[in-house]
Amino acid sequence: GADVTLVVRDPARAALIAGQGIACREGAVSYVARPRVARTVPDGGVDVLVMAVKAxxxxxxxxxxxxxIxxxxxxxxxxxxxxxxxxxxxxxxxxxxxxxxxxQRRFLPxxxxxxxxxxxxxxxxxxxxxxxxSQKLVLGALCPDRTAAVAALAQRLRAYGIGIEVCDTIVDAVWNKVALNLATNPLSVVTGAPLGQLCSDERLQPIVSNILDEAWRVAARYNARPPMTREDMLNRGRAAGAHRTSMLEDYRKGRPLELSAIADAVFELAARVGMDLPVSRAVVDMARFQTMPPVA
Ligand SMILES: NC(=O)C1=CN([C@@H]2O[C@H](COP(=O)(O)OP(=O)(O)OC[C@H]3O[C@@H](n4cnc5c(N)ncnc54)[C@H](OP(=O)(O)O)[C@@H]3O)[C@@H](O)[C@H]2O)C=CC1
Ligand SMILES: CC(C)(CO)C(=O)C(=O)O
Known part of the structure; x- marks a missing residue:
């Protein structure tokens, strides 16, 4: 397999993972992953740096x-x-x-x-x-002359069993996912509902649909064409059933909510083209309100 180093900043956790590996459960399949563990990113010799952290x-x-790097x-x-x-x-x-x-300064497109x-x-x-x-990773080059490098990376990842789709228009794929996150993550914090319920309950599903439409309208102003329809999105959410969004998980653990990337950045881009997203804003405001300490 590939030579993988997992960067774990907490020393106790790093020692634990180095000793016993990571117990992974994927549906009915269980296995132990044993990556090399480091406290910081190695200085050199890194072909691919995966940054899987909150925005x-x-x-x-x-x-x-x-x-x-x-x-x-x-x-x-x-x-x-x-x-x-x-x-x-x-x-x-x-x-x-x-x-x-x-x-923007540290990484070249x-x-x-x-x-x-x-x-x-x-x-x-x-x-x-x-x-x-099911799991899927959509990859795409930002510059046309890097398409071959991304295709080669996708090929390698597929060989390790990771479901990869390579996309010529990664910006469309980004807006697609942003719409899903904006529509479901903050509302999950407000309601405590899992994805399935958010996308099927007669009181919540219209809110999700309205936010999807708002996000798509902004995407269109940036010439992006998200590939999924509203019904595709709702069906995907319903299929996720009892799964709680990552934002609801964070809320329950008392961690910061990832609203800057999922909501504020969309509002910022919307404002640049003179748009407001009233339904999204209302739900995001309520999600933020939930994180405030109770008034004494
Ligand atoms: N979970 C899900 O189902 C999905 C998540 N995502 C997205 O993927 C991204 C990652 O999410 P997820 O894995 O759930 O998040 P988690 O909060 O579970 O994990 C993030 C990890 O990043 C680590 N980290 C943060 N800063 C550093 C740093 N400076 N150096 C080293 N490690 C660091 C944290 O370490 P520590 O433990 O020390 O805090 C933590 O282990 C998010 O943007 C999320 O929205 C996308 C699709 C689905
Ligand atoms: C599962 C999904 C799509 C929910 O919006 C997600 O990306 C998350 O939990 O952050």
Whole structure:
């Protein structure tokens, strides 16, 4: 297999995983993954850097990378929401996701692999992960002359059993997933409902549909054409059944909500073209309200 190093910043957890590996459950299949474990990203010799952290942690990750992560390293952010690179190469940044412009400065568009993650994964313990349902990773080059490099990476990942779709228009795929996240993640925090219920309950499903429509209207203003219809999205959500969104998981654990990338960045891009998203804003405001300490 590939030579994989898992970067774990917590020393106790790093020692645990180095000793016993990670117990993985994928549907009915269980196995132990035994990657090499490090506390920081190795300085050199890295072909592909996978950044699977919450969007708000990306600037800190970028700031901590060693010099050895240079233009020769492909960088694959497995992160929900509007990616920093959607700002383009013009020097403008998306404040909500890249407030100091560090991501835009640290990574060249040529080295970034645009990525969209469809999975339902839950961390069950310090060295245990569970994945339910089907998984898919959509990859695409940001620059046309990097298409072959991304195709080669996809080929390698497929050989390890990862479901990969390579897409010529990764921006469309990004907006597709952003719409799903904007429509379901904040509402899951407000209601506590799992995905299946959000997309089928007669009181919640219309809210989800309205937010999907709002997100698609913004996407259209940026010339993106998300490939899924509203009904495709609702069916995907229904199929996820009792799965709780990653944002609801974070809320229940008292962790920060990933609203900057999933909501604020969409509002920022919408405002640039003179649009407001009233239903999305109302639900996002309520989700934020849920995280405030109770009034004494
Ligand atoms: N879970 C899911 O089903 C799905 C998640 N996603 C998206 O994937 C991304 C990752 O989500 P998920 O895996 O669920 O998130 P988790 O919060 O479960 O895991 C994120 C991990 O990132 C680690 N981390 C954060 N900052 C650093 C750093 N500077 N150095 C090293 N490690 C760091 C955290 O470490 P520590 O434990 O030390 O805090 C944590 O283990 C998010 O954008 C999410 O929205 C997309 C599709 C589905
Ligand atoms: C499962 C899904 C699609 C829910 O919106 C997701 O991406 C998440 O939980 O963050």
């Amino acid at each position: 708000g942690d990306l600037p800190a990750v970028a700031a901590s990378l060693p010099q050895g 240079g233009p020769q390293t492909l960088v694959m952010p497995l992160v929900n929401g509007i990616p920093w690179w959607l700002a383009g190469a013009g020097g403008e940044t998306i404040q909500a996701v890249d407030p100091d412009g560090i991501l 040529e080295q970034v692999v645009g990525s969209v993650v469809y999975t339902t994964a839950t961390v069950e313990g310090p060295a245990a992960v569970r994945v339910t349902g």
